[in-house]
Amino acid sequence: MFRFVVVLLSVLLLSACYTTPEKVRVIGEKIVVKKSAKGDVYYDTLSATPPSFCFTNHHGKSICSDDMKGKIWICDFFFTHCPSICVKMERNLLKVNSAFKDGPHIVSISIDPARDSVSALLAYATKLGVANTHWDFLTGEKDSIYHVADHFLANAAEDPNSPGGFIHDGNFIVIDAKGRIRGFYNGVDEVAVDKMIADIKLLQNE
Amino acid sequence: MSKQWLTKLMIFPPVLALLFFLYMSFVNSSYEHPGRVIYYSKCASCHGDHGEGTQNLVPPLYNTVFLKNNFETLPSLILNGMKDSVLVEGKWYNQPMYPIQLSSVEMANLLNFMNDSFLVEKKVDFIINSAWVETQISKMSK
Numbered sequence: 316m317f318r319f320v321v322v323l324l325s326v327l328l329l330s331a332c333y334t335t336p337e338k339v340r341v342i343g344e345k346i347v348v349k350k351s352a353k354g355d356v357y358y359d360t361l362s363a364t365p366p367s368f369c370f371t372n373h374h375g376k377s378i379c380s381d382d383m384k385g386k387i388w389i390c391d392f393f394f395t396h397c398p399s400i401c402v403k404m405e406r407n408l409l410k411v412n413s414a415f416k417d418g419p420h421i422v423s424i425s426i427d428p429a430r431d432s433v434s435a436l437l438a439y440a441t442k443l444g445v446a447n448t449h450w451d452f453l454t455g456e457k458d459s460i461y462h463v464a465d466h467f468l469a470n471a472a473e474d475p476n477s478p479g480g481f482i483h484d485g486n487f488i489v490i491d492a493k494g495r496i497r498g499f500y501n502g503v504d505e506v507a508v509d510k511m512i513a514d515i516k517l518l519q520n521e
Numbered sequence: 522m523s524k525q526w527l528t529k530l531m532i533f534p535p536v537l538a539l540l541f542f543l544y545m546s547f548v549n550s551s552y553e554h555p556g557r558v559i560y561y562s563k564c565a566s567c568h569g570d571h572g573e574g575t576q577n578l579v580p581p582l583y584n585t586v587f588l589k590n591n592f593e594t595l596p597s598l599i600l601n602g603m604k605d606s607v608l609v610e611g612k613w614y615n616q617p618m619y620p621i622q623l624s625s626v627e628m629a630n631l632l633n634f635m636n637d638s639f640l641v642e643k644k645v646d647f648i649i650n651s652a653w654v655e656t657q658i659s660k661m662s663k
Contacts, residue, residue: 398602398619403566406575442577442616478619503566 339489339514342496364494365466370424370455373436378422378451383490387518388420389511390488391502392469394427395439399478400485404502405443408487412450414512419489421450426464426471426481428454468499487511491518556634563621563631572639578616580609583639592636592644596628596654597661625651625658 343363350359369379389411393401405423412418425431431439436452454460464471471483485502489511497518500511561570567579574581582588587609591598602620606613623631629649636644 396617398617400566402575402579402616405578406566406569409576439578444576479617 337517339497339517341491342498362493362495365490365496366463368455368459368463370453370460371433372451372453373433373440373446375433378453380494383420383422384494385492386420387492387515388422388490389515390422390424390467390490391486392426392464392467392471392483393423394425394479394481394483395431395435396427397479397481400503404485404487407502407505407508408450409443409445410508411487411512411515412445412448415515418449419515422453423451424453424455424460424463426460426483428457428460467496489515489518491521554630554634554637556630556632557638559623559627559631560634563623567616567618572635574609577612577614580607580612580614582635584641585609588635588639589642589644592632593657594661595632595635596657599623599628599631600658625654628654 341362346361346363348359348361350357365380367380369377372378389408391404391408393404395401408421408423412421425436431452431454433454436454437446440446440450440452461471467488469484469486469488471481473480474482487500487502487508488496489498489500491497498511498514501507564582568574568582569579572581572583580587587607588595599621600623603618606615608614629651632649632654636649
């Protein structure tokens with residue numbers, strides 16, 4: 316009996332040492348595509364990727380989603396005149412930026428391109444103290460920005476009744492090196508942002 | 522003899538329960554300034570948990586000359602929001618502040634909190650009430 320208990324306890328103790336490796340799930344529906352190589356036809360399952368885009372950053376340089384290939388990056392939608400949640404979002408992004416030495420690229424896309432010219436974005440980035448880091452503030456054609464926002468499942472629209480004239484959710488979207496969406500995090504919630512930092516660290520080790 | 526001993530023992534559970542209750546109520550009674558709750562829900566997201574501001578985007582509040590000099594105008598400033606540039610501690614800030622709807626009582630609580638926590642040398646030495654807030658608002662609207 317004593318032996319049995321000892322064996323049982325040691326098995327239990329050893330099993331506690333084994334933890335299942337944490338993983339960050341891929342978001343979006345899988346697409347099956349037909350491919351052919353050397354005469355063989357086969358089917359491949361691809362993860363949904365958000366549409367590619369090219370916008371202008373706060374230095375007037377063109378930034379495309381293809382430039383981010385092979386890198387983990389964070390996307391968020393904001394506007395410089397935003398009187399409500401944006402500042403909180405930027406505060407949290409500053410925290411993310413300082414959490415990584417060679418951090419993920421941050422892409423903040425303005426949903427108010429009419430007012431957010433390149434110079435307005437540069438002024439904003441300078442005031443935030445991040446004008447010369449791997450953080451891009453993008454502006455571009457309004458329709459294509461809203462098209463991209465739709466595909467990132469970001470809620471963004473003009474609304475004269477809300478503070479600042481626009482409504483948007485303050486989500487941060489994490490995109491992995493293969494261009495797949497790996498997470499949505501509430502950008503005004505510090506707990507969610509901490510989770511995002513942890514998830515990005517997991518993604519970096521993938 | 523044994524019965525007496527038992528009745529003496531019976532006193533202990535209620536006494537212990539009472540002591541435990543007193544101890545728990547003491548432990549849980551961490552006083553929170555009613556204005557702090559308002560500050561954290563309405564102001565801290567931009568002005569910071571300790572009134573430190575956000576970089577050069579949103580001005581700090583903690584122990585600023587601006588807070589001290591404009592203390593009487595704060596009620597109407599908070600209710601109406603701000604669109605103009607503002608000079609705080611030698612720096613210009615031009616991020617708009619949206620109007621924040623607060624009742625006079627909430628405003629009084631908020632101002633008491635800022636007076637107590639954000640100013641090393643207090644601006645007012647009395648407890649602000651809703652009447653004081655309403656007087657300041659009516660002064661500014663004239």
